[in-house]
Amino acid sequence: MSSAVASSAQVPVLRVRGVSKRFGGLQALSDVGLAIERGQVYGLIGPNGAGKTTFFNVITGLYAPDSGSFELDGQPYRPSAVHEVARAGIARTFQNIRLFADMTALENVMVGRHVRTGSGVLGAILRTQVFRQEEAAIAGRARELLEYVGIARYADFRARTLSYGDQRRLEIARALATDPKLIALDEPAAGMNATEKLQLRELIDRIRRDGRTILLIEHDVKLVMGLCDRVTVLDYGKLIAQGTPAEVQRDERVIEAYLGTGGH
Structure with missing residues (x-):
């Protein structure tokens, strides 16, 4: 070493x-x-x-x-x-769960991942090729993290419909998404x-x-x-x-x- x-x-x-x-x-x-x-x-x-x-x-x-x-x-x-x-x-979770209740589990994790991306607001508005590629990569990583915490089967479920324990797991997946x-x-x-x-x-x-x-x-x-x-x-x-x-x-x-x- x-x-x-x-x-x-x-x-x-x-x-x-x-x-x-x-x-x-x-x-x-x-x-x-x-x-x-x-x-x-x-x-x-x-x-x-x-x-x-x-x-x-x-x-x-x-x-x-x-x-x-x-x-x-x-x-x-x-x-x-x-x-x-x-x-x-430093990524954190909260004692009182703070998820985007009407977004899917996948979308919640993608929000966390956006901390580490760079295409910006203009790219999102114009739907540039770089933005689309970045979004696909973000979605892929988010699915990997949902699998990692054990709730991949709920990727397309709204966060509010998940059980309490699974919402906690989702919060951890979102925190991990920030690397x-x-x-x-x-x-x-x-x-x-x-x-x-x-x-x-x-x-x-x-x-x-x-x-x-x-x-x-x-x-x-x-x-x-x-x-x-x-x-x-x-x-x-x-x-x-x-x-x-x-x-x-x-x-x-x-x-x-x-x-x-x-x-x-």
């Missing part, structure tokens, strides 16, 4: 330092950071009100931080808007039954095995501990633990946060 390749492999996909965020009189985050290595599934957990959703939304451009620095693949970036973060290489450096999953198991959770775990495992890097925010601690390589735990907007699942589960501060009497 060349030194350049080795060096690239050692650079975290995402490094965040010193993130703080205040909403009026509430200090939602205080000096929070993490580093996610290439190919990891990285968990972000904490009791209700811990600040994990705020941190996740800052990373993905939904909230502007009051302070903090951000690096993606070793290069500084500023998470100023969701669409700009997607172009930079992300990091895929950020916001409570993907929320509302799922036991069978759907097992299928979700298998899909996340497959995405990891295929070399993708994943940030997972999730209330299901058992799912996180069974899936993640490393975990960050927040409580009251502060980082209280970081490490492997085994290390985090033994940490007295984590045990107190989840099982103590501190309001959770």
Whole structure:
């Protein structure tokens, strides 16, 4: 392996330092950071009100931080808007599913793929040959991703007609369509039954095995501990633990946060 390749492999996909965020009189985050290595599934957990959703939304451009620095693949970036973060290489799903309900599953994934295409509005209006070729390639890739997540048979179904679990899969396919450096999953198991959770775990495992890097925010601690390589735990907007699942589960501060009497 060349030194350049080795060096690239050692650079975290995402490094965040010193993130703080205040909403009026509430200090939602205080000096929070993490580093996610290439190919990891990285968990972000904490009791209700811990600040994990705020941190996740800052990373993905939904909230502007009051302070903090951000690096993606070793290069500084500023998470100023969701669409700009997607172009930079971070794709996310949402706790409350945000699909285009009256578009087909295929069309939803094609929308995600358009982040990486270049024919532009004029090409679409004029229906140029380049545009038509690009659209055919986008549709082909979208079908591959629907097959990848296990819902290819629903390609021509409207998104709103899919089951809850399949809508979650569709969101993941749309995120993957952007060719992300990091895929950020916001409570993907929320509302799922036991069978759907097992299928979700298998899909996340497959995405990891295929070399993708994943940030997972999730209330299901058992799912996180069974899936993640490393975990960050927040409580009251502060980082209280970081490490492997085994290390985090033994940490007295984590045990107190989840099982103590501190309001959770």
